[in-house]
Amino acid sequence: MGQRIARTWERFKQGLGDGDFEAAIEAIEAAVMALKEHYGSELLSVMLFGSLARGNKGYDDIDLLIVIANERGPAGELTRNLAQSVFGPLFLDTGQLFSFLLYSETQLKALKGFLPLFDEIREDRIVLHGSDPFA
């Protein structure tokens, strides 16, 4: 299967062309800012994928793949921390729902080629921050 080159956020935004995605765009940019603040230099990559990345106006939530430098504890605890400090406040501020996946760099490398969802991410991905782990 050919490797698609990731689209950049700025080009993707230009391509949307109308006001239907304004709230989502603001929420995504706020999410990236909040994640940078939360993880600092540990944050390696943030990517948008899923229905919104395909430009679907009927999207229900915003799918993000987040890659950090090191593992930081059990999955349940990591999810709860992110919900409390980043995605909960973002829902209150923007009204947008996020569905997020979080991996360390090592975990992501180990999983590439195994996860069907990664095929979808590879096809639709838009790099919002940092490097493109699928390049």
Added chain:
Amino acid sequence: MAQTPLHEQQAQAYLRLAHRQLAMAEVLLDHGLYEGTMFHCYHAFEAVCSAAIANKRQRIPLRHREKFNEFRRLYPGLPFAQEFAALLAELYPKRERSLYADMEFGQVMDPTLAYNQRQDAEDTLARTQTMVAKIEALLA
């Protein structure tokens, strides 16, 4: 005998659903089926929000995002808004993850393995029960 208005009936029906979802979450917890606990916690949360919307005589949106935003619109200035949003943000991704054997966090997310910590499931259930009670109190 006067008939109970439809919206009120709907609110009560959703409230019953929320409590049944919590009961299912509890039964599954007792049987060590923690991914099921997570799944039903989310649906208890969603059902009680639907009850609260119906209680205000409003149509319940089908889409998740619209539903939770409608709840927020109808109940502005909630003293537990941050707690509500944090639980929503936590449960929403778990809803799907409890159904599929994806890979995440460096392992196959066979949900039976991913949510295999009793403490985590107990904690999620307790926080969901508290939230359902708080939202139910708005209906009084």
